[in-house]
Amino acid sequence: MKAILNYIHKEVWSPYIAGILLGLVGIAAVWISNSLLGASGAFENVAGLIGKAVAPAAFDNMYFNFIMPPGITVSVILVVGIFFGGMLGAATSGTLKWGAKDTANSDPQWKRIFGESTAKRWGIAFIGAIILEYAAGIAGGCTSGLAISGGMLLAPAAYLFIAGMFASGIVTALVIYGKRY
Amino acid sequence: MNYIVALILGVFFGFSLNKAGLTKYNKIVNVFRFTDMAVLQFMMTALVVSMSGLYALRGLGLVTFPSVPATYIVGNLVGGLIFGVGMALSGYCPGTCAAGAGEGKLDYIVPGLLGFLTGAVIYGLTYEVVFPGISAIANYGNVVLPDLWHLDPFLTVLTFALMSFLLFYLIDRAGWQRKEK
Numbered sequence: 173m174k175a176i177l178n179y180i181h182k183e184v185w186s187p188y189i190a191g192i193l194l195g196l197v198g199i200a201a202v203w204i205s206n207s208l209l210g211a212s213g214a215f216e217n218v219a220g221l222i223g224k225a226v227a228p229a230a231f232d233n234m235y236f237n238f239i240m241p242p243g244i245t246v247s248v249i250l251v252v253g254i255f256f257g258g259m260l261g262a263a264t265s266g267t268l269k270w271g272a273k274d275t276a277n278s279d280p281q282w283k284r285i286f287g288e289s290t291a292k293r294w295g296i297a298f299i300g301a302i303i304l305e306y307a308a309g310i311a312g313g314c315t316s317g318l319a320i321s322g323g324m325l326l327a328p329a330a331y332l333f334i335a336g337m338f339a340s341g342i343v344t345a346l347v348i349y350g351k352r353y
Numbered sequence: 354m355n356y357i358v359a360l361i362l363g364v365f366f367g368f369s370l371n372k373a374g375l376t377k378y379n380k381i382v383n384v385f386r387f388t389d390m391a392v393l394q395f396m397m398t399a400l401v402v403s404m405s406g407l408y409a410l411r412g413l414g415l416v417t418f419p420s421v422p423a424t425y426i427v428g429n430l431v432g433g434l435i436f437g438v439g440m441a442l443s444g445y446c447p448g449t450c451a452a453g454a455g456e457g458k459l460d461y462i463v464p465g466l467l468g469f470l471t472g473a474v475i476y477g478l479t480y481e482v483v484f485p486g487i488s489a490i491a492n493y494g495n496v497v498l499p500d501l502w503h504l505d506p507f508l509t510v511l512t513f514a515l516m517s518f519l520l521f522y523l524i525d526r527a528g529w530q531r532k533e534k
């Protein structure tokens with residue numbers, strides 16, 4: 173019992189143990205409610221909600237009316253859960269640091285490659301996030317909604333996505349890191 | 354899925370992402386540099402566990418599969434290729450960003466979440482130009498691999514599991530991992 177508690181307090185687990193936990197969550201989603209995990213769809217629901225409030229005419233299109241209707245959907249609640257899950261995980265290892273200034277680019281590896289500029293970190297992260305969400309739209313899901321959820325059902329879509337993701341991830345890392353790859 | 358179930362599953366999901374270390378920039382990027390394979394180990398473990406569980410439960414008649422993510426070869430692949438660029442730039446994906454935001458990291462909360470919303474808006478407004486065309490090419494619908502290629506589902510899962518274990522062996526024992534410079 174004490175060993176288990178000590179393990180929960182560890183900051184980083186074996187990826188195998190954490191992976192087993194995620195696998196069980198994936199099973200539970202199907203078994204309990206016949207649905208799949210996902211994250212990228214939630215941002216589309218919320219984007220539609222904000223868009224329709226701010227500029228109703230522009231957001232009155234097929235996508236926001238029928239494909240991804242806006243609202244606080246179960247996908248959004250799932251992402252809220254992910255948020256609190258990350259918080260809980262950090263709290264158990266004493267690494268929860270709300271809005272602390274040095275968390276902006278706290279990663280030593282980032283600093284080594286890009287320096288300490290917060291603006292640079294935020295700018296690159298913002299562009300990266302736009303690319304991620306747009307790509308998830310085209311692919312039909314992200315790492316959770318397509319790679320994990322589709323992969324566990326053996327959907328070919330998931331493995332095509334994973335192959336593409338690794339190929340371009342490796343090339344991008346090669347370009348960014350250059351001699352330090 | 355109802356709200357309570359979504360929230361609880363989300364918490365476990367986010368918790369597993371935090372404990373796997375995936376809410377850190379370096380964990381995500383280093384899988385593309387082959388210096389830390391935790392992302393791959395975590396994903397493959399989750400896939401083996403959930404795939405075995407779900408195909409076994411379906412074999413026993415205890416679950417039916419929810420709508421399988423659609424396979425449209427070019428779109429899944431191109432989406433994955435764009436996605437990998439965003440991942441290597443930002444060091445997160447939609448799920449891990451939500452969990453990292455819960456840990457209080459400002460570069461996950463502000464540029465991350467805003468970037469996803471921006472990406473969702475751009476996607477939603479260009480959907481009709483992009484998606485119907487790309488998803489019509491080589492579209493196999495909501496199919497799973499055993500049905501598509503007429504394979505025995507249990508042998509397919511077993512093969513996937515054995516390939517994953519071989520990969521884990523190669524990463525952990527045979528040193529298929531580069532040393533950080």
